[in-house]
Amino acid sequence: DTEVTQTPKHLVMGMTNKKSLKCEQHMGHRAMYWYKQKAKKPPELMFVYSYEKLSINESVPSRFSPECPNSSLLNLHLHALQPEDSALYLCASSQETADSGNTIYFGEGSWLTVV
Amino acid sequence: GEDVEQSLFLSVREGDSSVINCTYTDSSSTYLYWYKQEPGAGLQLLTYIFSNMDMKQDQRLTVLLNKKDKHLSLRIADTQTGDSAIYFCAESSRDDKIIFGKGTRLHILP
Numbered sequence: 001d002t003e004v005t006q007t008p009k010h011l012v013m014g015m016t017n018k019k020s021l022k023c024e025q026h027m028g029h030r031a032m033y034w035y036k037q038k039a040k041k042p043p044e045l046m047f048v049y050s051y052e053k054l055s056i057n058e059s060v061p062s063r064f065s066p067e068c069p070n071s072s073l074l075n076l077h078l079h080a081l082q083p084e085d086s087a088l089y090l091c092a093s094s095q096e097t098a099d100s101g102n103t104i105y106f107g108e109g110s111w112l113t114v115v
Numbered sequence: 116g117e118d119v120e121q122s123l124f125l126s127v128r129e130g131d132s133s134v135i136n137c138t139y140t141d142s143s144s145t146y147l148y149w150y151k152q153e154p155g156a157g158l159q160l161l162t163y164i165f166s167n168m169d170m171k172q173d174q175r176l177t178v179l180l181n182k183k184d185k186h187l188s189l190r191i192a193d194t195q196t197g198d199s200a201i202y203f204c205a206e207s208s209r210d211d212k213i214i215f216g217k218g219t220r221l222h223i224l225p
Contacts, residue, residue: 006157042203042215043158056212090157103146104213108157 003027004107006091012113013081021076021110023091032074033104034066035090043090049074050096081114088112119216121204126222133191135219137204140185144206147180148213149189153200161189161202191221199223 005024013019023032031050035043048056049068063085065077074091088111094104121137139147145166150158164171164178164187171178177190191198201218208214 040218042217045212048212088157092158103148103160103163105160106150106158 004091004093004105006089006107006110008110009108010111010113012115013078014115015081015083017081018077018079020078021089021091021112023074023076023093023107024072025093025105026072027093027095027105028071029093029095029105030071031094031096032068033092033094034064034074034076035092035106037088037090037109039087047076078112081112083114086113119204119206119214121202121216121219123217124220124222126224127194128224129194129196131194133189133194133198133221135189135191135202135204135221137187137189137216138185139187139204139206139214141206141208141214142182142185144208146207147178147187148203148205148207149176149178150203150205150215151200152203152218158203194221194223196223 007022033048034046036046037043045058046060047066052068063080067075088109090106090109092104092106118140127133146163148163149161151161152158162173162176162178164180169180175192179188201220203218204216205213
């Protein structure tokens with residue numbers, strides 16, 4: 001099983017809303033990632049969690065707040081987003097972090113539209 | 116800094132072989148990857164190759180790595196309409212990141 005599950009698949013939110021994206025994996029992976037992908041662009045790294053601790057924050061605005069409640073779950077809390085934050089948000093996981101030579105598996109993504 | 120380059124478009128006739136090329140800059144990359152993204156979907160890991168390998172074959176897919184030239188290619192034999200997608204080349208970097216190319220859109224001609 002190489003599945004990374006993301007919910008919801010689609011989310012429309014207003015600029016004053018608070019919402020969360022959820023990601024789950026049961027592969028025993030210890031590294032989890034959030035990526036943002038705009039149309040016709042490659043994914044851009046946002047956050048990396050390694051052993052449930054935040055190891056990389058790619059200077060992401062504070063209106064995006066990641067959380068790793070346990071080794072299987074990764075959340076992305078959204079608050080006061082802007083229309084330009086509309087994108088596909090991809091969660092990924094790997095056995096260890098990328099430099100340790102482990103393949104990264106992606107979920108299907110959550111399509112976010114900010115209105 | 117690290118960079119991954121690939122051509123943006125490729126058109127191939129159904130049944131022919133597709134070859135998607137990629138160049139990268141980080142010679143310390145441990146792994147190099149090919150991901151497939153169909154419209155409206157997430158990224159599917161197609162295949163990957165260790166940096167100490169020259170070639171990897173998996174059914175219709177053949178990955179060739181020229182480490183000296185930092186060149187990676189993906190060959191898809193007997194290309195089918197279901198292969199129509201964007202293919203991302205990616206490399207692992209020393210600081211726990213995956214660096215993606217801009218993606219090659221593969222278009223299949225009937």
